[in-house]
Amino acid sequence: MCGLAGMLLPAPAREQAALEEQARRMGDALVHRGPDDSGVWADASAGIALAHRRLSILDLSPLGHQPMTSVDGRYVLAYNGEVYNFAELRAELEALGHGFRGHSDTEVLLAAITQWGFEEALQRSNGMFAIALWDRAERCLWLARDRVGKKPLYYGWAGETLVFGSELKALWQHPAFDNEVDRDALTLLLRLDYIPAPHCIHERCFKLMPGRVLRLDAEAVTAGAAAHRPDQLQQPFWNARERMQQALAAPFTGNDAEAEERLDAVLRDAVALRMVADVPVGVFLSGGTDSSVVAALMQAQSSQPVHSFSIGFTGSDHDEAPLAKSLAQHLGCDHTELYVSGADALAVVPSLPAMFDEPFADASQVPTALVARLARQGVTVALSGDGGDELFFGYTRYQRAMRNWRLLGKVPAPLRRWMASHSHTQGEASRTGGLAALLAESGARGIGDVYRNRISRWRDPVAAVRGAQAAGSFYDLADPLHGAGSPADAMMLADFSTYLPDDLLCKVDRTSMAVSLEARAPLLDWRVAEFAWSLPMAMKQRDGVSKYLLKRVLGRYVPQDMVHRPKRGFGAPVSAWLKGDLRGWADELLDPARLAEEGVFNVEAVAPLWQQFKQGERKWHTHLWNVLMFQAWQAHWRNARADVTRA
Known part of the structure; x- marks a missing residue:
């Protein structure tokens, strides 16, 4: 397990040493992901640099050092993860004439790419991974993420330079990374408690989606930096x-x-x-x-x-x-x-x-x-x-969603149309149950809409974020399976x-x-x-x-x-925390004057929930926790960027 980072410039770099040093700073921000070894590789003439931090799991010797170059010199790889079937792949590659110096899965992965090409090598690999691969012959960068999305990979722009890494803290190390908060993406945090790929909390920044590859060269970097939307360039090598x-x-x-x-x-x-x-x-x-x-x-x-x-x-x-x-x-x-x-x-x-x-x-x-x-x-x-x-x-919410979907099918069409016409007025009241909750689901086009309502925190997050429009996710699909399977299958997908x-x-x-x-x-x-x-x-x-x-x-x-034991969640007593030891911390982060000065949240949408919660009127702790996590993150991010600027 490791961390990777790097950058691709739209033109050659002026100085090799400066390019290497910038990549090293980005990689060192990920030392916790790889405390055992570090490496940097750069080619100023191509404007490419890769950095790697290593947590040694297989082949603890220096033969597993990254970035690693293929035997023929064509590919340079920085890789985070494990290819579990590497022994099987190695035996197949040895039969085809490949030799190996060590016994790391990294060396096997590079040989597989050399033998079969990048995408076929990924399809043959059973593992978890985030990969940055430089093709010296084609002068292009490949980024890839495993089928399920076990390992993270961010990418975006620092000025006109493409920057990428296992975590955002690596991207923050580039002095030109001045991307502000993507307020549309913030609405997803309020709804889901997290920001799903390809969205990211920053403008001009994205997460590579599971099972996807992205190919970029200098021309694509220039076009992507101008358009700010490279996420549509992601191509699947495996589609769930x-x-x-x-x-x-x-x-x-x-x-x-x-x-x-x-x-x-x-x-x-x-x-x-x-x-x-x-x-x-x-x-x-x-x-x-x-x-x-x-x-x-x-x-x-x-x-x-x-x-x-x-x-x-x-x-x-x-x-x-x-x-x-x-x-x-x-x-x-x-x-x-x-x-x-x-x-x-x-x-x-x-x-x-x-x-x-x-x-x-x-x-x-x-x-x-x-x-x-x-x-x-x-x-x-x-x-x-x-x-x-x-x-x-395994989730009981699947059963509740299917129950509601069946009940909606029994509602007469005229009544359902009337209910749907009033559903948009419910807002956060639909979290409290009763008629408001029923009206919120009455306009459902399919099981996807019902399920989205079941798993949402803020039901109208756009109302809470100033200047935001709703960002889309997989949960916006009325039928995630496009007509195949059952409602249960659709929710699991x-x-x-x-x-x-x-x-x-x-x-x-x-x-x-x-x-x-x-x-x-x-x-x-x-x-x-x-x-x-x-x-x-x-x-x-x-x-x-x-x-x-x-x-x-x-x-x-x-x-x-x-x-046969009852299912229990692996949760945390957030409500008790906010009423007890974390109350002062939350009071500071949710202070109406602070919210107004920062200008991200609509004070009139957030402040009343905190007051109602403190007075015991509503159980708003889930709504408040995702606002608090943003507020705490924003302060941390500002400080981290200030440190880079001062350096």
Whole structure:
């Protein structure tokens, strides 16, 4: 696991040394992602520079150093991630005549690109990655991101220079990066708690979308800097919607036992591939189905006790630590748990803006940061259970959305038209339930609209942001699957394409990399995803049991009383925090005079919610938390940019 950064100028650079030094500063901003080694490569005549920070996982020797040049000298690679099937690819490449000096997956990836070309090499790779590749022959830059979006990659403009990196803090290091807040993108933060790709909090800046590649040369950089919209140049090498449509068109036709056997086999292989490392490997264990399956399959394939880690919360009614401990004991894991207090959790809050670089308001970021810190004390790699809910119908909100969609179908057309005509007047009142909530969904064109209403925080975020227009996302589609599959399939695809990469995987990446820990997610192996999409709905939910088939697999390894446990969230008591220890902090950030001076939020939309919350009139803590996360981030960003300017 590593961090990368770089730049591509629209014309040759004047000085090689200055270009290298600028790239080095950008790379050094990512030292937490790669504390073990650093490297810079630049070609002033082409106006290209790459920087890399390395967290050594495979081949700890200098032979894994990056940026790495291909044997034939054509390609230069800076790469963040892991190609899990590198051993298989290496054997195939050796048979074709390729030789290798070390045993890193980076060297294998470069040989694969040399042999098959960039896009085919990506299609053959099973892994998580963000890649910057310079083609010296074509004088072009390739950027790529893995199928699911486990690894981040930002790009945008600093003046007329294209800058890119694993985190925004690398881009901020360029003195010409003066991009202000994209207020349209900010409306997405208020609605979703995060900003989905390709949007970014900054103007003239974007996130590469999962499964996409972007090819840029000096001419494209010049055109892109002028147009400010290069996101349409992104091309898919893997498309989740298309792959899901294909899976639904050729569904699995076996019985339960056959499906269980096949899922167990593909999961075993996915877990085994992610256990390969030259450093200690462990697992995040919450006690829920997903992490329990991963832990069970790890221990079943390990000759030594697997290191497992869980966090407990003192005084909490939703503490899963005892469940994780009992499961770890049954499996024979080497288990570590840490109980933390509210004060321990609150101590993390000031570090969130620097940790995430972009305003991010999923409050489970706090316990996730704590468990990552705990795991890093014992291992360098930790497997997680991310992906189970999106692939196996795990969220209760899916059931509520389907219920509402069915109820809307029973409303007479004239009444539904009347309801829809009044829905736009509800605003944030629709979060409080009752008639307002019903009216908000009455004009739904399809399940996508109903589901978007279910997962929205601010229902009318444009009203809260001065000068903003609503930015679009995957959740704006009335039917995310374009006519294929069921409403349940459509909602799972929407989450897989948006919530999973831009919330859950972002949260795990930033919190783990903040402590130089690599996180791997075997349930998100593309083979697992495509098999899950082929399964009939009855194998995902049956007789009120969600994740039915996944739980059958878990039942092979643990007793049934450890399989069928109520789902508990990995959240944080934000409401209690804002009423208690964080009240002064929030008062300062939400002060009406400050909001008016900064000019981003409409004071009349935000200030009343804070007053109502303090008076106990409304439970506005979710609305307020994403405003607070922006406010805290904005102060951090201003200070970070001031430091660069002073330097």
